[in-house]
Amino acid sequence: MATQPLKAKKIKFLLVWIIANSIGGFLIGFLENNGAQFMATLFFSGAIIGSLQWVVFRWMGTKGLQWTLWPIASALGWIISTVLSSLPIRLDSLIGTLVSQTGLWEVFWLNLLLQPIWIICMAIVQSMILGYRTRRRGRILGVWLAASCLGAAIHGATSAVLCSQFCQTLPRPLVGIVEAKGWAVYGIITGLALLWTLNQRLANDNKSLRRIS
Secondary structure: OOOHHHHHHHHHHHHHHHHHHHHHHHHHHHHHOOOOHHHHHHHHHHHHHHHHHHHHHHHHOOOOOOHHHHHHHHHHHHHHHHHHHOOOOOOHHHHHHHHHHHOOOHHHHHHHHHHHHHHHHHHHHHHHHHOOOOOOHHHHHHHHHHHHHHHHHHHHHHHHHHHHHHOOOOOHHHOHHHHHHHHHHHHHHHHHHHHHHHHHHHHHHHHHHHHHO
């Protein structure tokens, strides 16, 4: 059973992780809605999110991984994903079917389906860092990819819903609040997955130490 200080540290880590992703989302939304949409969507998103996530790792004193690679890997992974997503992808018929069957609007389904595609390569390179030098890298890869894609999908859907309600009334400098909320949801899901991943690494390290001793 985890001690009380360890539980408190986990809660603190999760809250700070959510806040960092939310701040990153606000910065991305601010750039996208104030003249830098193409650059923010294609180039800056992974760098912004990855850098703020890296700050959390550093601030919490998380050890044992190649965290210095995290911002660069996140930035490059995001760029690769967005470039791949620009290739012809036939979603029109699927989205049309979903709209007609559910009554939800096109942008909702477009965000929900595209956001995981935009994040998939970033999630892959991040999972490689998380699984570095551990026998559980396959499990870590699967969990982190699933959490990242699920978080991204719900982020896309959440942002679409909030934007439909508030984007027309919010001043342009504050439209980033909508993206902040979406990335906060992503932060909740990936934060829980990250706590599980770090526990897996700790268990792996403890087994290695026992074998050495």
